[in-house]
Amino acid sequence: MLSYLIRRLLLMVFTLFGVSIAIFLLLRIVPGNIADILFDSAGMIDPAEKQKIVSDLGLDLSLPVQYAHWIGGLLHGDLGYSYVSEKPVLDEILPRIPITGRLAALALLFAVCTGVPLGVISAVQQNTWLDYALRLFSLSGLSMPSFWLGLLILMAFVHYFGTIPIYDRAPATFWAWVAMLGVPAAAVGFRSSALIMRLTRSSMLEVLRQDYVRTARSKGLSEAGVTFDHALRNAMLPVITVIGVETAFLFGGLIVTETVFNIPGVARFLVEAIRWRDYPMVQNLVMFIAFVVVTVNLIVDILYMFVDPRIRYGQ
Amino acid sequence: MNTGWWSDLRYLMRRYPLGVGGAVIMTVFVLAAMFASVVAPLDPFSTNARASLAPPGSKYLMGADMMGRDVLSRLIHGARISLAVALGATALGSGFGAALGLASGYIGGWFDLIVQRLAEIMQSLPLLVMALVITASLGPSLGNTIIAIAIPLIPNVARVIRSNVLSLRELPFVEAAKATGMSEWRVAIVHVLPNTLAPLIVLATAQLGSTILTEASLSFLGLGVPEPYPSWGRMLSESAAEYVRTAPWLVIFPGLAISLVVFGSNLLGDALRDALDPRQRD
Numbered sequence: 001m002l003s004y005l006i007r008r009l010l011l012m013v014f015t016l017f018g019v020s021i022a023i024f025l026l027l028r029i030v031p032g033n034i035a036d037i038l039f040d041s042a043g044m045i046d047p048a049e050k051q052k053i054v055s056d057l058g059l060d061l062s063l064p065v066q067y068a069h070w071i072g073g074l075l076h077g078d079l080g081y082s083y084v085s086e087k088p089v090l091d092e093i094l095p096r097i098p099i100t101g102r103l104a105a106l107a108l109l110f111a112v113c114t115g116v117p118l119g120v121i122s123a124v125q126q127n128t129w130l131d132y133a134l135r136l137f138s139l140s141g142l143s144m145p146s147f148w149l150g151l152l153i154l155m156a157f158v159h160y161f162g163t164i165p166i167y168d169r170a171p172a173t174f175w176a177w178v179a180m181l182g183v184p185a186a187a188v189g190f191r192s193s194a195l196i197m198r199l200t201r202s203s204m205l206e207v208l209r210q211d212y213v214r215t216a217r218s219k220g221l222s223e224a225g226v227t228f229d230h231a232l233r234n235a236m237l238p239v240i241t242v243i244g245v246e247t248a249f250l251f252g253g254l255i256v257t258e259t260v261f262n263i264p265g266v267a268r269f270l271v272e273a274i275r276w277r278d279y280p281m282v283q284n285l286v287m288f289i290a291f292v293v294v295t296v297n298l299i300v301d302i303l304y305m306f307v308d309p310r311i312r313y314g315q
Numbered sequence: 316m317n318t319g320w321w322s323d324l325r326y327l328m329r330r331y332p333l334g335v336g337g338a339v340i341m342t343v344f345v346l347a348a349m350f351a352s353v354v355a356p357l358d359p360f361s362t363n364a365r366a367s368l369a370p371p372g373s374k375y376l377m378g379a380d381m382m383g384r385d386v387l388s389r390l391i392h393g394a395r396i397s398l399a400v401a402l403g404a405t406a407l408g409s410g411f412g413a414a415l416g417l418a419s420g421y422i423g424g425w426f427d428l429i430v431q432r433l434a435e436i437m438q439s440l441p442l443l444v445m446a447l448v449i450t451a452s453l454g455p456s457l458g459n460t461i462i463a464i465a466i467p468l469i470p471n472v473a474r475v476i477r478s479n480v481l482s483l484r485e486l487p488f489v490e491a492a493k494a495t496g497m498s499e500w501r502v503a504i505v506h507v508l509p510n511t512l513a514p515l516i517v518l519a520t521a522q523l524g525s526t527i528l529t530e531a532s533l534s535f536l537g538l539g540v541p542e543p544y545p546s547w548g549r550m551l552s553e554s555a556a557e558y559v560r561t562a563p564w565l566v567i568f569p570g571l572a573i574s575l576v577v578f579g580s581n582l583l584g585d586a587l588r589d590a591l592d593p594r595q596r597d
Contacts (some may be wrong), residue, residue, distance in 0.1 A: 055459075151551070290440055
């Protein structure tokens with residue numbers, strides 16, 4: 001167990017190192033940096049001033065030196081300065097993380113709370129009209145772009161309330177809070193919910209065919225007892241996997257949903273940073289995202305062991 | 316001959332009604348895209364100030380946009396862009412992924428190790444994030460959008476094909492081929508590769524939907540297919556939040572087109588998986 005953990009942690013460091021090199025090079029393949037953009041858009045053509053900006057930002061140093069500066073700083077918690085706002089990157093990113101974090105947690109909560117029960121119902125009622133309706137519902141959830149769902153929800157808001165929810169740091173009422181975070185969370189989480197539902201259904205169907213479920217039934221256990229005590233518990237394993245996989249997918253949904261609902265989180269911030277070619281911001285945001293994904297994957301693998309005692313790593 | 320074809324079709328419709336439905340939806344969209352200039356009622360590019368934001372009616376079946384362009388005609392022409400990006404990216408990503416997976420599973424050793432680690436690195440970034448960063452780096456154009464969506468597909472395909480190759484390699488018919496004196500590479504290409512086609516087709520169809528959604532998201536964020544191509548995601552980004560109040564048809568119809576075509580490809584993908592590769596059933 002311990003040796004497995006150590007090996008996984010080392011692999012994690014290696015993966016993140018790989019990500020850092022990939023993102024660093026990717027952002028520098030194409031010529032054109034912030035100085036070019038500023039000058040093109042402002043129409044200023046004073047080469048001396050441009051040169052000053054380039055050397056202030058360290059863009060004239062060789063690539064390995066720039067990379068070493070960045071990674072060296074990163075390891076000391078110094079992420080450099082944003083090209084655009086000229087504030088420390090850390091000060092820009094940190095306040096936005098809880099906003100996206102809350103949205104993501106609510107979205108996952110929504111996905112699990114709707115996906116698992118609906119999947120169980122669908123499996124228990126296999127091949128009835130309810131099962132077909134639920135399956136079509138989940139498939140359409142997987143087919144809708146989440147930003148479009150968000151726009152449809154905004155449209156409903158306009159229709160019923162005459163206005164759209166506007167993000168507010170400290171919402172006045174509970175309902176304002178629900179409209180502001182809960183509704184976007186449902187819009188992002190709908191896709192994950194549909195996926196969890198499909199997976200719960202198919203793994204439930206698999207488990208319900210097993211011998212021990214028949215034994216449980218034949219010893220006179222109630223149908224509800226069989227479903228929840230015996231079947232659901234064993235059907236949870238693939239669902240946990242999908243929750244791990246979904247965290248990465250969820251981030252894509254968060255990017256567009258934060259844009260639609262105008263929520264100032266990290267996900268939308270990445271797009272803004274990309275538009276501005278704000279290298280320090282993009283690099284560090286991508287590293288942060290990769291770190292979250294890799295960590296969630298590790299946690300999911302460890303969770304496996306607790307849910308399924310048959311799994312033992314490193315032996 | 317003719318009756319055989321019909322009875323095959325009838326059998327398919329009974330056995331996989333949803334899959335046939337998906338195939339029909341896809342066919343309709345592909346035909347609309349191929350014959351866009353014949354099918355579209357109006358010119359998708361011609362502007363008309365007097366028809367600006369005209370609601371759906373007899374002339375503009377799905378309304379007109381800010382510049383008075385017909386939404387329906389733009390949707391039909393947009394199908395070309397969206398489907399071209401989806402098919403191009405899926406083909407490119409699956410092709411590279413399959414080649415890499417075949418080589419990785421067949422050669423093994425250090426090569427396999429490197430490919431595995433690279434796949435892990437790529438998979439630690441969400442698809443949309445990677446596509447965003449790649450388009451940002453390459454610049455927005457039709458070709459670059461295809462590349463940006465194709466690259467994140469590679470590791471997943473490579474992994475599935477690799478694990479298939481690993482189990483195929485041990486089967487008797489491969490050993491028999493080697494025993495007849497065929498070279499390793501010929502065995503790999505003539506005997507192993509064709510047997511990975513079923514899972515590859517299943518995987519590619521499943522990914523078709525996600526490539527359409529990724530293109531839509533990229534274009535919605537303004538970093539996808541550039542003007543003047545009327546891509547579906549682009550139509551939504553132009554119209555997004557402000558038209559939610561004033562011109563809902565500009566939001567509803569492009570989203571409906573995206574959802575319907577992805578829905579069709581998902582139905583088709585599920586049926587193909589059931590038919591071709593029962594082991595992958597989830």
